[in-house]
Amino acid sequence: KNEVEQSPQNLTAQEGEFITINCSYSVGISALHWLQQHPGGGIVSLFMLSSGKKKHGRLIATINIQEKHSSLHITASHPRDSAVYICAVMDSNYQLIWGAGTKLIIKP
Amino acid sequence: GAGVSQSPRYKVAKRGRDVALRCDSISGHVTLYWYRQTLGQGSEVLTYSQSDAQRDKSGRPSGRFSAERPERSVSTLKIQRTEQGDSAVYLCASSFIPKDSYYGYTFGSGTRLTVV
Numbered sequence: 001k002n003e004v005e006q007s008p009q010n011l012t013a014q015e016g017e018f019i020t021i022n023c024s025y026s027v028g029i030s031a032l033h034w035l036q037q038h039p040g041g042g043i044v045s046l047f048m049l050s051s052g053k054k055k056h057g058r059l060i061a062t063i064n065i066q067e068k069h070s071s072l073h074i075t076a077s078h079p080r081d082s083a084v085y086i087c088a089v090m091d092s093n094y095q096l097i098w099g100a101g102t103k104l105i106i107k108p
Numbered sequence: 109g110a111g112v113s114q115s116p117r118y119k120v121a122k123r124g125r126d127v128a129l130r131c132d133s134i135s136g137h138v139t140l141y142w143y144r145q146t147l148g149q150g151s152e153v154l155t156y157s158q159s160d161a162q163r164d165k166s167g168r169p170s171g172r173f174s175a176e177r178p179e180r181s182v183s184t185l186k187i188q189r190t191e192q193g194d195s196a197v198y199l200c201a202s203s204f205i206p207k208d209s210y211y212g213y214t215f216g217s218g219t220r221l222t223v224v
Contacts, residue, residue, distance in 0.1 A: 033213070035215070043199075043214075043215035043216075043217070044203075044214055044215070045213045045214060045215065046109075048213070063212070096143060096145075
């Protein structure tokens with residue numbers, strides 16, 4: 001079993017839909033990243049969470065430390081949100097453990 | 109540019125040779141990490157530096173990995189006496205906030221090193 005599990009692996013939705021991507025982990029962490037990678041592009045960190053909830057524009061990330069679970073939500077999704085979204089947890093030694101990623105396609 | 113760029117994208121090196129990988133981070137960014145990512149083993153931190161003070165966090169394998177930061181926005185990861193186990197993707201990530209403050213990082217696209 002992988003230490004970081006993401007679901008779903010692939011997600012196709014219509015423009016405007018509310019999107020949720022889930023991440024569960026089994027190790028102790030100091031922080032959790034949500035990362036975004038566009039085709040051919042670099043990786044951008046969207047959020048770094050150690051507790052609670054963060055919001056930036058149409059993106060919302062939540063984390064439940066007790067349940068070892070985090071979610072990334074996108075409201076009013078747009079085709080430019082199409083990308084691979086990666087959950088990565090950082091342990092106390094700043095080692096990153098990456099999830100397999102969720103490929104999101106938003107159709108106009 | 110607006111992002112973190114790494115060069116070269118691909119590097120093939122003969123075992124035992126030294127290699128240097130470059131990271132151009134974002135102007136104003138304070139903290140810079142070098143990670144090594146291998147299939148099935150995730151990522152491990154090789155070094156990190158904060159501001160102008162180079163702090164080498166390379167614990168495993170120690171000694172062969174070092175990073176220089178001749179300018180705040182440029183870092184060079186040097187690997188001495190490469191081994192086949194060094195074949196991996198090397199990622200650079202930088203942030204404008206000191207590491208203890210926890211903030212988002214911008215990652216480069218990585219350099220894929222193959223040691224033959």
